[in-house]
Amino acid sequence: MEYILQTQKLCKKYGKFKALNDLTINVPKGSIYGMVGRNGAGKTTLIRVITGLNNPTSGEFSLFGVKNNDGKLLETRRKMGAVVETPSLHPEMSAKDNLIQQTKALGISDEKLDDILKLVGLANTGKKKAKNFSLGMRQRLGIAFSLVGDPEFLVLDEPINGLDPQGIIEVREMIMRLNQEKGITILISSHILDELSRLATHYGFIEHGHVIKEMSAEELDKACRTSLHVNVNDTNILAEVLNGMGAEYRLYSPNEADIFTPMQVTPLVLALNEKNCFVNTMSERHESLESYFMGLVGGVHNG
Ligand SMILES: Nc1ncnc2c1ncn2[C@@H]1O[C@H](COP(=O)(O)OP(=O)(O)O)[C@@H](O)[C@H]1O
Ligand SMILES: [Mg+2]
Structure with missing residues (x-):
């Protein structure tokens, strides 16, 4: 099997506290990988390490087969999009103008923006300003930001957190579309387990900074x-x-x-x-x- 992300005994210490403790995870190409764990389990810490916001204390990881100590990692990270913290939107601008700002910042063309707006379900928002969006719409605009660089791997930290039932359905459907239509591998974290069922193709159960079990949706189905x-x-x-x-x-x-x-x-x-x-x-x-x-x-x- 081909893996987009693999970690090997990854550790991240804050003082003496191990936020990540020998964490080993394998995200197959083409999967929707649900990282499941309670609050404080270490999900955000792992995402911060693989996106380069934090360095690991020990252990290693590879992205698209490129190791974390390899000079090519920076370039490889361009194939990855992530929404870790709430992205800063321009509240007075429409969804499309927000994305145009983003393409300018990255120095890339804006020809795909209509496609992206369609994918995240914001194609019909016209001149509506971001400040008047629902939380779910803002969440999806944030994800649209991460799609501007045309990623093959998308990392979403608790994208469903705080959404109402309708918002949850919209984000779930969008994640499915990105995976099925665009072939994007997706790593998604959540502490609310039932939101991930019927969505994830693979699971990693994380507790105290350690992956205690990794399995496919099929294996989980048999185990339940x-x-x-x-x-x-x-x-x-x-x-x-x-x-x-x-x-x-x-x-x-x-x-x-x-x-x-x-x-x-x-x-x-x-x-x-x-x-x-x-x-x-x-x-x-x-x-x-x-x-x-x-x-x-x-x-x-x-x-
Ligand atoms: N900058 C930091 N300094 C000290 N402890 C931290 C820091 N960031 C996270 N932690 C601790 O690491 C643990 C894992 O946090 P986190 O990765 O945010 O968990 P999750 O995202 O699964 O809720 C928590 O106990 C948290 O308090
Ligand atoms: Mg978190």
Whole structure:
């Protein structure tokens, strides 16, 4: 497999604190790579190191196969676009005029700007000034900035953070378009896990500056267990019956539970009925990305 970004035991220390601790990550060419971790896990630190805003303390990384200590890295970084901090927009200018400023600053032609505006879904904003944009529109204009240099690799630090549901859908669709129509490899970080599911093709789970698990969406799908979700009148009785069967389960409330051990439904319902435990509803469920991550790291998710 060809990789756009690889890191090898990357460390970044602030004083004695290791914000990145032997972090190893592999971003395949053509992927949408979801970097998932709680607040403070080290996501922004990693992005700052690979974009050149910070130097690593030790370890190495390569971008498009070029190592971080290679003189060619600076030139290679031109193939990468990133939105790390909120980019500074000109509030009194339209989306297109903002982009024209950006092309001037970079000394490149502005012939592709209409294409870029279309890609980020801002083609119809005309003379509307950036200061009157919604947060989602501003976020997408920020991403448009990073597209001006025609990148093959796009790095987005929590692009969905703070958006309303409509804004989330728009940014997700834009990310899909950039990946599918333009073939851009995308690294996207988030602490809100379910925003990345159905979007990412690969995942890296990061905790305390370390990647604890890397997997493809397919592998994740297989790893997430299917459960039988039940609503009953008394989960205490349910637990008693399931214990008797040696089944694995999780109780959520006096009425709700998930049963993980595959089993026949009829004998279970009959056994429950005998003890006056009545089943209200029953449905098959797929474990969510959130729940899988919780199982990996343990503890309460603080997102
Ligand atoms: N400049 C800095 N000086 C000291 N500590 C920092 C600095 N930047 C980040 N950190 C610490 O490094 C850890 C990782 O931060 P960060 O990469 O921003 O996490 P994330 O983006 O996953 O929320 C946090 O504990 C944070 O407080
Ligand atoms: Mg961050």
